[in-house]
Amino acid sequence: MxxxxxxxxxxxxxxxxxxxxxxxxxxxxxxxxxxxxxxxxxxxxxxxxxxxxxxxxxxxxxxxxxxxxxxxxxxxxxxxxxxxxxxxxxxxxxxxxxxxxxxxxxxxxxxxxxxxxxDAPGVRRRPTPFEATVETARRLRDLNSVESVLKDVTEGAILGGSASYGRFFNVKGAISGKASDLDLLIVIDDFAHLADMCKQFEKVRSADAYAVERLVHRAQSFVHNGVHLQGFPIFSGKVTFWSSVADPVMKGSSVDSKYDVSIHVASRPVMDHILLRDMPRISVEPAGKIRMTSDFRETQPSRLDHQRNFGGGDLRLAIETEPLGESFLRRSHTYFIDDRDRYYPGMFQNLILPQFDVRWGSTSLRRGVDSFRWKMVERLRYEQRVRPHDLLRLSLSHTRSQVFAPHTIRSVDNSTHMS
Structure with a gap:
């Protein structure tokens, strides 16, 4: 061949x-x-x-x-x-x-x-097969470039978003509305190295220089103002790709090739907090019903904290947000267990679900993600025993499960079957 x-x-x-x-x-x-x-x-x-x-x-x-x-x-x-x-x-x-x-x-x-x-108001359109093919391939290609500049300065990264759960099915371009983001949860050993890590995006040719400059400036502010010491924080930001240079794949196309890379950076202690490393199992005792994570964002959130349980049930919780300079610090639920003992994974656990897709990383990070996956499976099995007549699935606990590719749903839910 x-x-x-x-x-x-x-x-x-x-x-x-x-x-x-x-x-x-x-x-x-x-x-x-x-x-x-x-x-x-x-x-x-x-x-x-x-x-x-x-x-x-x-x-x-x-x-x-x-x-x-x-x-x-x-x-x-x-x-x-x-x-x-x-x-x-x-x-x-x-x-x-x-x-x-x-x-x-x-x-x-x-x-x-x-x-x-x-296109319809309030409804996410599905991209055509070729559109989904082009846009998925572009993001996977660009992810190779990001990995090449970050792998030596990070502990690893987890691929989330539509490139993880909707590959070749729901990744859309800017033919109408906003193109799908490329979502990465990046882990570094210490937030002291955050600005230097963000600066590495300058080496990615497709990255917009102004967006990288702003990312670095916000990273410096995050550390200088001590935000990195407050309540298990995540640093979130966006880098626009293909806005100032032409993507060769789109040559001759009338479609705008621009899209955003959304990065969410956690130090190792924060990542351990999200992966529930201190908990032998997911239960109210002794961990409690609620665990929180802070999110240092570019824009003020306009929606409630949205979560779902293994049955697909919605939960929308009010969240505290405070302005910090040009950014906003939002309190977000790492997880929530309601009064009926139903588990709701939060926003950053949703970045790891449903594929637990470690794109690159240390053995320690990979083992931590594996451990979290089996804790989720055991929590699912516990709720299935408590509610034997409910249809409970791991895939349903994601806030975007309605746009998952069918083969993703099958793969994820089959992986939880144990004898």
């Missing part, structure tokens, strides 16, 4: 998506047959006179795309080009009169006329 070409930061000419030799080359790099056939099924269902596209079809397409993408680690730009050729070749069947361009695939009218893919 021919190895995929390595991607690079410099702009390159996009090959046309309808070149037979390009399609053949893609199939020599990876097995695209199942992707091609499942996409064809999706097109057939979506293009019917009375369209009905069951979630299982785009969900399975996302799963097989994830499998193929593993063959392109470090060559995500090539993966996008190959995906374009494969999907465009399927669109040339009797569904459309001619093969679709990059822009047409990205905003494919076969899909955006369906309810799940339409």
């Amino acid at each position: 021919t190895s995929p070409e390595k991607s690079c930061d410099s702009a390159s000419t996009q090959p046309p998506a309808d070149t037979p030799s390009e399609l053949q080359a893609a199939k020599e790099r990876a097995d695209w047959d199942r992707v091609s056939q499942i996409y064809d099924q999706c097109l057939t269902a979506a293009s019917d006179s009375e369209p009905y596209l069951p979630d299982i079809l785009p969900g399975f397409l996302a799963e097989v795309l994830a499998r193929v993408s593993a063959n392109y680690f470090g060559a995500e730009d090539q993966f996008v080009r190959d995906a374009e050729n494969v999907l465009a070749s399927r669109s040339a069947r009797d569904v459309t009169p001619s093969k679709l361009s990059f822009n047409e695939l990205y905003a494919d009218t076969n899909f955006i006329r369906l309810p799940a893919y339409k």
Whole structure:
């Protein structure tokens, strides 16, 4: 099998998506047959006179795309080009009169006329299959760059957000509204090194220089004003990517390539606090019903603290917020156990759930995340014993579970089954 070409930061000419030799080359790099056939099924269902596209079809397409993408680690730009050729070749069947361009695939009218893919007030639209493919691949590629500059100055990082639970299914671009963030929970040994760590983003070519400068300034303020000593704090900030330089993957596209990388930085003691390292099991005794974490944020929060339990039940709690210079310090629940003994993981535990995806890290961090995972599984099993007739799942305890990729739900919930 021919190895995929390595991607690079410099702009390159996009090959046309309808070149037979390009399609053949893609199939020599990876097995695209199942992707091609499942996409064809999706097109057939979506293009019917009375369209009905069951979630299982785009969900399975996302799963097989994830499998193929593993063959392109470090060559995500090539993966996008190959995906374009494969999907465009399927669109040339009797569904459309001619093969679709990059822009047409990205905003494919076969899909955006369906309810799940339409923009509507208060509803998160689902990206088209090619849009989700492009945007997932871009974030995974950029994550490689972030890892390369941070891995030697951090203890590790956990990948959260849609790139973890909605890969190739719910990661969306800026075709309408805001693009999906790339969410990282980063661990450092001591907050004294926070500003130096943030400054490393200057080495990532796609990172906006002003955003990095602001991040460093806020990190210095966080330590100088002693915020790092108050109530197990997390330092949160955003770095905009691809706002000042062109992303070669999007060359020739009419879609804005800009998106935000949301970072949440914890010192090792704070991370141990979130991972419940001091607790042998998750229970009211002796740990108590509530554990809190502080969040040093760029913007003032406008919503209540939102959490869910293993049954999918919502809990929205009022939170204290105080302005600190140009930032805001918000009190957030690490977890909450209600009067019915139901467990609600908080915002930062939700960054670890549902995949517990340590992108890079020390053995100590990986073992800590493993320990937390099994504490969550045992807590779930406890509640299942107490409520044997309830449907309780680990996946349901996440505040964004409604947009999980179907294969993520299956994988996460199957991983909790124990004899």
